[in-house]
Amino acid sequence: MTMDNRRKILMVVAALLAVLVITPFSGSYVIVLVTHALIFGILAMSLDILLGYTGLPSLGQAAYLGMGAYLTAVLATRYQFGLDWTFWVVVVLGILIAAATAAFFGLFAIRATGVYFLMITLALGMCVWGLAYRWNSLTGGDNGIVLPPRPEFGIELADDVTYFYLVFGFFAVSLATLYLLVRSPFGHSLVGIRENELRMRILGYNTWLHKYIAFIIAGGYGGLAGVLWAQAHGLVSPEDVILATSVDALLMVVLGGPGTLVGGAIGAGIVVFLREYLSTLVPWWQYVLGGVYVLTILYLPGGLMGLPERIRGSRMPAAVAGEVKSLPSVSH
Amino acid sequence: MLSKIARSLSWGLVAVGLAAGTGMSRESGAAQELRIGFLAPTTGIFAQIGKDMTNGFQMYLDEVKGDFAGAKVKFIVEDEEGKPPVGVRKVEKLIRQDKVHMFIGGLLASTGYALAPVSTRLKTVYVASIPAADDLTQRDSAKFPLLVRTGWTSSQPNHPFGEWACEQGYKRIVAIAADYAFGHEVVGGFQRAFEACGGRIIQKIWPPLGTIDFGPFIPTLKKDADAIFTLMVGPMSLQFPKQLASAGIKKPVLGGGTSYDEFVLPSMGDEVIGHVSALQYSAALETPRNAAFVKKYREKYGKVPSYYSESNYTTAQMIHEVMKKTKGKWPGAEQFVKLLASIQLETARGPVRLDEMKNPVHNVYIRKVERKKLHGYAKDELWNSVVKTYPNVSQFWKFGKAEFLKQPVYSRDFPPCKFCE
Numbered sequence: 034m035t036m037d038n039r040r041k042i043l044m045v046v047a048a049l050l051a052v053l054v055i056t057p058f059s060g061s062y063v064i065v066l067v068t069h070a071l072i073f074g075i076l077a078m079s080l081d082i083l084l085g086y087t088g089l090p091s092l093g094q095a096a097y098l099g100m101g102a103y104l105t106a107v108l109a110t111r112y113q114f115g116l117d118w119t120f121w122v123v124v125v126l127g128i129l130i131a132a133a134t135a136a137f138f139g140l141f142a143i144r145a146t147g148v149y150f151l152m153i154t155l156a157l158g159m160c161v162w163g164l165a166y167r168w169n170s171l172t173g174g175d176n177g178i179v180l181p182p183r184p185e186f187g188i189e190l191a192d193d194v195t196y197f198y199l200v201f202g203f204f205a206v207s208l209a210t211l212y213l214l215v216r217s218p219f220g221h222s223l224v225g226i227r228e229n230e231l232r233m234r235i236l237g238y239n240t241w242l243h244k245y246i247a248f249i250i251a252g253g254y255g256g257l258a259g260v261l262w263a264q265a266h267g268l269v270s271p272e273d274v275i276l277a278t279s280v281d282a283l284l285m286v287v288l289g290g291p292g293t294l295v296g297g298a299i300g301a302g303i304v305v306f307l308r309e310y311l312s313t314l315v316p317w318w319q320y321v322l323g324g325v326y327v328l329t330i331l332y333l334p335g336g337l338m339g340l341p342e343r344i345r346g347s348r349m350p351a352a353v354a355g356e357v358k359s360l361p362s363v364s365h
Numbered sequence: 366m367l368s369k370i371a372r373s374l375s376w377g378l379v380a381v382g383l384a385a386g387t388g389m390s391r392e393s394g395a396a397q398e399l400r401i402g403f404l405a406p407t408t409g410i411f412a413q414i415g416k417d418m419t420n421g422f423q424m425y426l427d428e429v430k431g432d433f434a435g436a437k438v439k440f441i442v443e444d445e446e447g448k449p450p451v452g453v454r455k456v457e458k459l460i461r462q463d464k465v466h467m468f469i470g471g472l473l474a475s476t477g478y479a480l481a482p483v484s485t486r487l488k489t490v491y492v493a494s495i496p497a498a499d500d501l502t503q504r505d506s507a508k509f510p511l512l513v514r515t516g517w518t519s520s521q522p523n524h525p526f527g528e529w530a531c532e533q534g535y536k537r538i539v540a541i542a543a544d545y546a547f548g549h550e551v552v553g554g555f556q557r558a559f560e561a562c563g564g565r566i567i568q569k570i571w572p573p574l575g576t577i578d579f580g581p582f583i584p585t586l587k588k589d590a591d592a593i594f595t596l597m598v599g600p601m602s603l604q605f606p607k608q609l610a611s612a613g614i615k616k617p618v619l620g621g622g623t624s625y626d627e628f629v630l631p632s633m634g635d636e637v638i639g640h641v642s643a644l645q646y647s648a649a650l651e652t653p654r655n656a657a658f659v660k661k662y663r664e665k666y667g668k669v670p671s672y673y674s675e676s677n678y679t680t681a682q683m684i685h686e687v688m689k690k691t692k693g694k695w696p697g698a699e700q701f702v703k704l705l706a707s708i709q710l711e712t713a714r715g716p717v718r719l720d721e722m723k724n725p726v727h728n729v730y731i732r733k734v735e736r737k738k739l740h741g742y743a744k745d746e747l748w749n750s751v752v753k754t755y756p757n758v759s760q761f762w763k764f765g766k767a768e769f770l771k772q773p774v775y776s777r778d779f780p781p782c783k784f785c786e
Contacts, residue, residue, distance in 0.1 A: 175545045176475040270449045
């Protein structure tokens, strides 16, 4: 088991290193896309804490991205704050404001489960969108806010490669900390809640509190993604906070494989590249993306991360689809 | 185990390498290629407008067989979905991957505000053929040295329109307009000019963008007003006149140009006959140049050109004119902007030149919707008949540039509604 686990970690590290080494030598558009994918990877991983580990399907994750992004934009344009080393302060503030929003929203959302949780998070997410759209004096309404050039403090973030390194760093740290989180006793209790909340409660866990804390943590990481997104894109608009962004995040997790962390990041990469490349090639790209989602859900309920296990399963004639999960891990 | 890692690594390498390869291969184009990126919504609720935009540009390209004075035009259309962030992403793609010399278009005013900074950041020419946000060529103009507007500012046609309303003897007008930047700027321009000649705006109502049920708004319109000024966009344009008519209101209706644009006019009914609007173009313009344009466009695409088509057709014409001066050589971004800004041209909309802030000075037409035969077509159809022409109108109208720029940009609260009751 530990051997298998170490191998998985090694593979992830190797893949990350590959991205780190190869990206700077790609075309400048690819660098931008990889940066976008990493940022959405953070968002998807934050959602995975809720969806994959705690079993809470949230449709409002864009709200936290929006809080982080709008905070960055408002501070930069109104107070010229965060244009030098204070960028780091903005990162912290972005995480805090998103976490605080999640703490507030959580009071309403956590009491519900399943579809009801979905609907409440959707509604709360739309509230943030409504604010972004209608609070003209602060958010610029429909026009959104255009940010000044990226911060400089010895390091020039305006340079796309430098900014890629920065985002990569944040991504790696997010992945590592979230991994530690889900491996911790707290993370295990979240999985316990996902599997059988009633039993956890009977065992004496305060499941409400556990879910509430998970919700806040997910919000915080969403805020981090928001700060990075605002600086990457140079524009914050209500379109970023709209339901479609939340749905995208959800689909990234489902596509990659919920409950795997890395899956969300892979899903983010695939969605970003598919969307940006396909949409320049064919006008009916949305059908392709839709088709990919449908096929994944129908044939790969475990997402792409479930693929190796599935292949391994089909190689063994004795294995029946339903039993794949209970197979002992085989090391080749 | 190691071999497995190596295998997955090599797959990653191949994938990234492929992606990088497609990015690089465009670099080595022939020197005489002019790469033009074009942003229009080709999916979503604005898809039809996007088609009009693309068709306009494409028709000019077809006329000259894709050849601008020796430069082969590579025309790359990207779908901006009517969303500013998508527009920004597509421009990044156009500039970084396709290495375009310039990008054109975008639909909404908000998209214009989002794209202009990208042109500055990535040092690429942006030709705003449709986005009419005032400040792009007014107070923020200095921030966007590589932006040229070939379309219009939202308030531009509505300044003379305000004066025209005074001439008709209207004293008190109520305004009802879509609640976003474009609506605010259209109403603002009209109000300022109308009140400058003694008129009064006595009420302003702002239905949200996308409203299709005007039931809550129409009954609140002041009964003693002389006329109604309206600005509607998209599906709102269709619904408002219908519901106004069925509410039995027979007051004269004035409107911003997009309310009765040819893009939506054929789907309208007799309820809009007599409505008056102001814009720099009308398909009903009876000049030989425009008649030929309308006929050719209609033959090719099966519908009457809208201002969205005309504006992009004219933009192509202007770019061609610049390339004639440089004999097909790309002169560099700054020089291109300079040359484009100095163009004077006869176009389908009439004579066009650009002012020193790179916004067109052109005729503004006051247009009344009429059902009649025109341009030799056999059927009676709705047309925006031109009832008065204000020649060579600049974005500053008669207010003077310096004084005009001192005031804030038109908004929900500016000019203040001092005669509101």
